[in-house]
Amino acid sequence: MSFNPACLKNENLGKLVWPLVALFAIVVFNVIFTPGFFNLEIKDGRLFGSLIDILNRGAPVMLVSIGMTVVYATGGIDLSVGAVIAIAGAVAATIIRPDYVKGVIEYGEMAPLVTVIGVPLLLALLAGLWNGALVAYVGIQPIIATLILMVAGRGIAQLITEGKIVVFIHEPFQFIGGGFLLGLPVPIVIVAVMLLVTYLLTRKTALGLFIEAVGANPKASQYMGIRAQLIKIATYMFCALCAGIAGLIICSDIKAADANNAGLFLELDAIAAVIIGGTMWGGRFTVAGSMIGALIIQTLTTTILTRGIAPEVTLVFKALVIICVALIQSEAFRKILTGRLAKTEAGQS
């Protein structure tokens, strides 16, 4: 990456060390206990294997984490991403089978892919605009402002599907969640594209710097002529767009819209990923760190499933790992730890 190597070296890479260590530890655990963890097979020109699986399953978390990172950097948070995922899926499925909820089994005319994708994403952007406007112009605390849509959004999704799980068949749309491109599952390709777009948007323009400035000192930023409110709204819209895409992937993958469960608790995974990654609340952000955080969480989930541990335990386990990573990152905690070590050493000598 050409963006200011000195800066990356000092701050970002330093921050990434601990998340990388944690990811590495989980991978090592898998290499030892899960046979064939690193195996990659090519069948019909498509890659298969545990690693690909993790990336594929992790695509929604990774996508939402990208958006959450920039929101978090402006000193905000977006609790509504899970709800936006549900809405996006519900709308897409309803466009494909408009009368399913009324008990009509027939599809009618097949909806064009552009509509199936475009309308949910537009609605997602609208959701982001709502969140952003509440935060930037009305001045509501982000956690409260986005809580509104978190609660109401899932309700809206349920209203759209009238509480039913809308199953469908739509070959072109199913490609998004289940297809392959260049030998890779499409969700992975989508994540890669979004990462590239985010990198270009934030680091090849001044947007990244403005986001960090607005997050770290909104008043000073405003006095410098930075449009803090617009930037905040843009980040919430971007975050909602990421959630919308994640919603389409999930919906397309399971060939159904489940307004109750799609993206449930995903906001928490995304927030955890961002924090593990080392982004500051209001200030410096690192999308790469959030990706590592998302991978930690997904690898953990997959590991637990493949080890045959009951899925109910997954959440507890996740919590433990997050606590560990957060503790390792905490300077105060490291100080206590090194202080203890130094004392015991001194005591022994």
Added chain:
Amino acid sequence: MPTTDAILEVRGLSKTFPGVKALQDVDFTLKKGEIHALMGQNGAGKSTLIKVITGLYKKDGGEMLLDGKPFECDSPEEAPKIGISTVYQEVNLIPNLSVAENIYLGRQPMRFGAIDWKTLNRNAAEAIKKLDLDIDVTQPVSSYSIAIQQLVAITRALDVKARILILDEPTSSLDAAETARLFDVLRKLKSEGIGIVFVTHFLGQVYDISDVITVLRNGRLVGVKSVDELPRLALIEMMLGKSADEVECVEKGAGEAGDAVDAECFLRVQGLGRRGAIRPFDMEIHKGEVLGLAGLLGSGRTEIARLLFGVDKAQEGRIFVKGQEARLTSPRKAISLGFALCPEDRKSEGIIADLTVRENIVLALQARTGIFRRLSPKKQEEIVDRYIKALDIKTSSPEQKVGDLSGGNQQKVIVARWLASNPDFLILDEPTRGIDVGAKAEIENLILHLSREGMAVLFISSELAEVIECSGRVAVLRDRVKVAELPREAINESNIMKAIAQTEGQ
């Protein structure tokens, strides 16, 4: 030095930061009932010394004795418990909490497991009264001026039964009357046997109040002298490490530079006003002119700056920029007209502490060029290098966090930020507050230099000498009213004082 009645002794103290030896082998002794001034330029090590004593930093070498016994605070919370209280230069209060809550935060009087609000407020009112301050202690701290906040912070520090009181630049935002009030309090505390460490840049105040002066330079001890045996000139020489002839701070010939009334009028203001902030006033600022704003704290100086920069909206009046009527609806609008503001509150409105020096400097220019026309890293480097050199900003690298720089250097970064965006009109609100003598002179020279190059400057300062030195004209404010405007020939201390002191009707 004999140390019989010494409360605090520091011997051979060293502290190193990456790339900087902040303190090298420094000795410092504070006796009971002594007011001890700690002097030195920016980066001399005063703040570091205080922060090591109070446990904010860990020492690398040397020893510290309290009453002859070695001590070391592991955290700043411990210091008050052993009798060392500190009031920092930048007010460290919680703006949303009331005055009383701030004074007793962390040691609230309790009753049946809940905070005893009655006692809390009564005690706070009493404590505040000791400083002859008459304010409502139940109001949030943010509703008072910085000066009053400073006094509240001192009240808080005093209330923990301190034996050692450390004051880091306590008077930098106080006016003469408030300073005198503070000094009365300090003398009283001194008579009670409290040792006071006093850090300031105001030479006059040092001679008013202190007994002993310790001078640091570049992290080393230069000397310890009692006030009587150290004339001012010698003190300045000790601080700067050079003789007085070299220190001739502000260039002579300032007059021609600041004086450009005949030049093109850049900004004309008619009847601009805002209720509660400033009564309607007229003002003109010409290209290449420095207009000084003099007046006591709270007289409306900052309010004028905020109106002119579009931070607060004027309720009446008209503004003409280069003859064209303009509406200042936001800072962004003001910036687009070529305005720039270095705000009074450096910490919360000026710097972005978590970002680097480079980022802080390029931000204003970048905001002007827009999101999609990012300045290339090479261009950024060029700009930053140029201003670090031109303003002599002391930083280990452009990638250092601005929050880690000293106050004077932070101020220079803010000035650099605006110079990089090449404004026509620069508003400087207390640019030299809390800055040492050397950096002050540099900033004053810079102002004159800029005006000579055609920039219009509005210069706000609490220090009359500074205003007189730099300005081509001076507008005098009193109680939120513009009361006088002095032309070049009439600018002197007595005229300004008279204007401030005059009663209604001329």
